[in-house]
Amino acid sequence: MLVKDLINHLEEIAPLNYAEDFDNVGLLVGDKNTTVTNVLVALDTLEEVVDEAIAKKCNFILSFHPIIFKGLKSLTGKNYVERTVLKAIKNNIAIYAIHTALDNDNNGVNAMMCNQLNLINQRILIPQKQTIKKLTTYVPVAEAETLRTALFNAGAGQIGNYKNCSFNVNGIGTYNATEKANPVIGVIGKNHSxxxxxxxxxxxxxxxKSVLKALFETHSYDEVAYEVTTIENTNQNIGMGMIAELKTTQTETEFLHYLKEKMDISLIRHSKLSDRPVKKVAVLGGSGSFAINAAKAAGADAFVTSDLKYHDFFQAENAILLADIGHYESEQYTKSGLVAILTKKIPNFAFILSNTNTNPVKYF
Structure with missing residues (x-):
């Protein structure tokens, strides 16, 4: 399998179209036409991770976080980013970052957190806007079913929990083919209905891309009339964070103990306890202060995330329990989750879980 083939599989799991604008995802280092030996799956790509890849004969590192966030003006090894990239290049190791493309996926980071906490009735907390498009085109009545089927096969016609969706209106189209045209139906120079x-x-x-390819390959007209618009429907499967429910209601103290146990952590920073029962739980892996109001609006009793600042905790206002479990800790199960997904998708290929702990935060 070539690097580009593996990338196609990765983009089926977490399309890069849904990554946040600030992010740097995709192939960061490497040649798309290189043959992949083994894949090391890691949370971060640091020098130690590249060393691990070398030792385990992996020439592809699938990293959750990107090692390159800002443009590199030189590669001299003056900092940890440049040293890591240089080592990867010298050893012909490709680096691919999946980050917020996976954050926004319905089966991604936040679903993995929910699964670790055994939460049920999972759904996206903050659906990403403008992710659904609409194609309008005009086709001879006799060819409409063939074109519809081709577009469905290309992935069109899905919205929410429904597939093969379309709306059809019959009417009369008119045109006059000029001398340079090649009409399938009608005669050059004459009005045609x-x-x-x-x-x-x-x-x-x-x-x-696939939908438009199917349109042009299937439509019989040499000049296909079509338009593409973005619609405002909520995409239930793409977005940041998740909200779900505990199987049984817990007290706030019971929930914090439960959170420690399930996430295998020893420290939680949290807002003031208010003796409210916890049933509905919102989660957002990584930095999640921006989602506090969304969690409250969704009726969450607790919000599990990381990187909350001092003033963020005031936003709890006795209406929600805010639990900061740490950035690394909130995303620690992402790499094992990716290995499980990839092993199921490509069963005859080696995906190796990185054993390197890349957490830069230590506790005394």
Whole structure:
């Protein structure tokens, strides 16, 4: 398998179209045409992780966090980023970062947190906007079913929990083919009227290339009339954070003990206890202060995240329990989750879980 083939599999799991604008995801180091030997899956790519990849004969590192966030003006080894990149290049090791593409995926980081906590009734906390497109085109009535099927097969027609969705209106299309045209129906230089179907079909933005390819390959007209618009429907499967429920209601103290046990952590920074029962829980791996209000609006009794600042805790206002478990700690199960997903998707290939602890925060 080549690097580019592996990338195709990764983008099926977590399309890069849904990564946040600030992020730097995808192939950061390496040649797409290199043959992949083994894949090391890590939370971060540091020098120690590259050393581990070398020792385990892996020439591809799938990293959750990107090692390169800002543009590099030189590669002289003057800091940990440059040293890591240089070592990877010298040893022909590719580095791919998946980060917020996986954060925003329905089966990604936050689902992995929910699963670790045995939470049920999981759903996206903050759905990403403008992720659903609509294609409108016009096709001869006799060809409408063939085109619909081709577009469905390309991934169009899915919205929420429904598939093969479309809206069709029959009418009369008119045109006059000029001398340079190559009309399939009609005669050059003469006005022509054709019974056509106006076909409207939705699709997720990451499949747009495939959908348009199917449109042009299937449509019989040499000049295909179409338009693409972005619609405001909420995409239930893409977005930041998740909200779910405990199987049984707990007190706040019981929940904090439960959180320690399930996430295998020894320290939690939390807001003031208010003796409220905990049933509905919101989670967001990594830095999640921006989602406090969303968690409250969704009716969460507790919000599990990390990197909360002093003033963030005031936002609890006795309406929610805020629990900061640490950045690394909130995302620690991501790499094992990725290995499980990839092993199931590509069973005859070696995906190796990194044993390197890359947490830069230590506790005294």
């Amino acid at each position: 054709e019974a056509e179907t106006q076909l409207n079909i939705t699709y997720a933005k990451h499949v747009e």
